[in-house]
Amino acid sequence: xxxxxxxxxxxxxxxxxxxxxxxxxxxxxxxxxxxxxxxxxxxxxxxxxxxxxxxxxxx
Ligand SMILES: [Zn+2]
Numbered sequence: 880x881x882x883x884x885x886x887x888x889x890x891x892x893x894x895x896x897x898x899x900x901x902x903x904x905x906x907x908x909x910x911x912x913x914x915x916x917x918x919x920x921x922x923x924x925x926x927x928x929x930x931x932x933x934x935x936x937x938x
Contacts, residue, residue: 883907884914884922 880889888909897904902915 881905881916881919882923883909883912884919885912886910 881891882889883891885907886909888907890908891905892908894904894906894913896902897915902917904913904915906913
């Protein structure tokens with residue numbers, strides 16, 4: 880299950896396909912916003928990188 884990049888909720892439904900890029904779109908039940916799976920993945924990667932750099936700075 881994808882996590883919403885807006886509010887972090889995992890309550891998301893598939894919401895068709897983006898007509899321009901062809902990527903699947905999802906709609907968050909928590910905040911009602913839509914996002915693409917690509918956006919969610921990019922934000923997830925960014926968040927993981929930030930967490931990693933935070934750990935490094937603490938050591
Ligand atoms: Zn949301």
